[in-house]
Amino acid sequence: MIVLGIETSCDETSAAVVDGEGRVLSNVVSSQMRAHAPYGGVVPEVAARAHLENLPAVLDAALERAGKRLEDAELVAATAGPGLIGALLVGLSAGRGLAFARGLPLVGVNHLEGHLFSAFLRPGGEPARPLALPFHGLVVSGGHAELVRVEEGGRIVPLARTRDDAPGEAFDKIARRAGLGYPGGPVVDRIAQRGRGDRFPFAIGRSGDGSLDFSFSGLKTAMLRELERRGIDGSPLDPERLDPELVDLLASFQRAIVAALLDRVERVHAAEGMQTLAISGGVAANTELRATLSAWGGEHGVAVLLPDRSFTTDNAAMIAWAGLLAARRGAPTDPAAAAARSRWPLGT
Amino acid sequence: MIVLALDTAGPRPSVVIRLADAAFEEALPRDRRASEELLPAIRRALGRAGIGLERCERIAVCAGPGSFTGVHVGLATAWGLSRARGIPLEAVSTLEALAETTRGSGTASVAAFLDAGRGELVAERFDLTGPRARSLAPASRCRADEASAFAGASRVAALPESLVAPAAPPPPTSLAAALAAAVARDPGRVVPLDRPIPALYSRPSAAEEKRGAA
Numbered sequence: 004m005i006v007l008g009i010e011t012s013c014d015e016t017s018a019a020v021v022d023g024e025g026r027v028l029s030n031v032v033s034s035q036m037r038a039h040a041p042y043g044g045v046v047p048e049v050a051a052r053a054h055l056e057n058l059p060a061v062l063d064a065a066l067e068r069a070g071k072r073l074e075d076a077e078l079v080a081a082t083a084g085p086g087l088i089g090a091l092l093v094g095l096s097a098g099r100g101l102a103f104a105r106g107l108p109l110v111g112v113n114h115l116e117g118h119l120f121s122a123f124l125r126p127g128g129e130p131a132r133p134l135a136l137p138f139h140g141l142v143v144s145g146g147h148a149e150l151v152r153v154e155e156g157g158r159i160v161p162l163a164r165t166r167d168d169a170p171g172e173a174f175d176k177i178a179r180r181a182g183l184g185y186p187g188g189p190v191v192d193r194i195a196q197r198g199r200g201d202r203f204p205f206a207i208g209r210s211g212d213g214s215l216d217f218s219f220s221g222l223k224t225a226m227l228r229e230l231e232r233r234g235i236d237g238s239p240l241d242p243e244r245l246d247p248e249l250v251d252l253l254a255s256f257q258r259a260i261v262a263a264l265l266d267r268v269e270r271v272h273a274a275e276g277m278q279t280l281a282i283s284g285g286v287a288a289n290t291e292l293r294a295t296l297s298a299w300g301g302e303h304g305v306a307v308l309l310p311d312r313s314f315t316t317d318n319a320a321m322i323a324w325a326g327l328l329a330a331r332r333g334a335p336t337d338p339a340a341a342a343a344r345s346r347w348p349l350g351t
Numbered sequence: 352m353i354v355l356a357l358d359t360a361g362p363r364p365s366v367v368i369r370l371a372d373a374a375f376e377e378a379l380p381r382d383r384r385a386s387e388e389l390l391p392a393i394r395r396a397l398g399r400a401g402i403g404l405e406r407c408e409r410i411a412v413c414a415g416p417g418s419f420t421g422v423h424v425g426l427a428t429a430w431g432l433s434r435a436r437g438i439p440l441e442a443v444s445t446l447e448a449l450a451e452t453t454r455g456s457g458t459a460s461v462a463a464f465l466d467a468g469r470g471e472l473v474a475e476r477f478d479l480t481g482p483r484a485r486s487l488a489p490a491s492r493c494r495a496d497e498a499s500a501f502a503g504a505s506r507v508a509a510l511p512e513s514l515v516a517p518a519a520p521p522p523p524t525s526l527a528a529a530l531a532a533a534v535a536r537d538p539g540r541v542v543p544l545d546r547p548i549p550a551l552y553s554r555p556s557a558a559e560e561k562r563g564a565a
Contacts, residue, residue: 049558060546088383092424103390104404
């Protein structure tokens with residue numbers, strides 16, 4: 004089985020070829036970061052235009068690197084949501100056209116489901132890790148924080164999601180205010196490695212109603228106040244030559260985000276037990292999160308799966324893989340019927 | 352030549368299969384549902400024409416100006432169909448397709464107008480004496496009260512008709528039907544399938560305009 008994946012939900016144009024055992028034969032990602040940088044964030048209209056421009060070359064490169072031709076594809080998997088509707092429609096329309104013309108099945112893939120199963124993919128052309136159902140999944144990115152249970156039959160049960168900011172979004176906002184540029188996650192991660200994360204304890208957001216939902220806006224506001232108090236106003240700073248107190252402050256901020264994520268994982272483990280925890284999304288690249296959750300898993304006998312860093316940001320390999328799994332579970336595969344959805348919560 | 356023509360850019364979207372001199376047309380809804388209805392409509396048109404997609408010798412698509420999402424859906428779908436079957440693809444200005452709707456009415460030149468949003472029109476004049484409409488100058492934006500001066504002695508074609516005053520006569524055919532007929536009569540320049548998919552916009556994106564003004 005050869006699956007062609009297409010991802011255009013936000014600001015990465017990506018195409019990938021994955022086989023029936025989950026071997027990633029190619030995974031080409033063209034980032035539009037430079038196109039959006041002058042605007043200080045992703046502009047939906049600019050994103051849609053750029054996808055239309057980038058897609059032909061990205062698709063050709065994915066096929067070429069996999070040593071495949073379009074005629075070899077047996078399934079097309081294209082992201083159908085959630086995401087920017089104009090951006091989604093470019094990749095999904097192209098995928099529908101390709102599949103329809105070749106008489107192939109097409110799965111419209113939930114982008115978050117793509118992340119969820121990405122922890123099972125391995126780099127270097129290795130087959131995917133065996134899917135250990137049931138498992139728990141933690142999807143953490145610039146737009147999402149979701150903790151779910153994936154049941155024996157593949158049904159996804161949402162357990163917690165963020166009520167306000169996503170963790171990646173909090174990293175971005177703090178980094179911008181600290182004058183450290185965009186995206187914020189990688190630069191804060193690097194700085195935090197030489198800081199003391201226990202120096203400035205921040206409170207972890209918990210809802211009063213006993214819900215497991217995440218909240219990062221209180222933490223973000225507290226951190227913004229700390230920056231303000233120190234006269235930090237967003238003027239560019241050199242990440243390698245920061246005031247040691249600011250280094251510790253950023254490390255403490257990151258520590259609080261990791262602690263909030265670990266808190267919910269622990270509570271779910273206490274309530275229903277976990278065998279496997281698959282972590283995914285852009286924030287899954289964070290060094291402290293990876294180390295903390297791996298150590299926690301080791302202490303509690305939970306297998307913690309961490310995706311290769313190449314699969315943490317938006318990419319079409321995870322879409323191809325999730326599309327194949329969805330097709331095997333009996334998801335609809337008529338290319339003419341796949342519709343784009345800007346909002347599409349996991350498990351619906 | 353058997354032609355599949357797609358228009359999701361203009362205000363009355365449709366798809367057409369043109370086979371010999373017969374046109375099999377399927378109308379599409381105007382809003383975002385056009386994207387969901389596009390492939391089913393192509394399937395129905397092919398069914399009525401009694402052929403498979405692989406029999407099509409050319410795919411033609413309205414590449415804008417027009418509905419932002421519609422332009423992208425039409426182009427991306429047409430590109431996918433074309434790339435998958437190696438069928439040559441023509442991406443044609445929506446204004447040119449509009450000009451082609453007036454062919455046979457006895458006029459040698461036509462001024463085509465579409466809505467450019469924000470109270471403006473996007474306009475282009477074409478010469479119709481050859482087998483394909485030939486642009487007389489690149490498309491430009493104007494206000495509604497400038498339309499008749501822009502048109503001069505040319506016949507006026509506008510969608511919607513009330514875009515100009517007095518209202519233009521209704522086009523005798525849809526944009527997709529006129530485009531399919533034009534391409535069948537005289538196939539034009541083909542889009543390279545390994546290059547950026549060429550959309551035509553009536554104006555820069557709002558973000559780009561704002562940044563340009565800042």
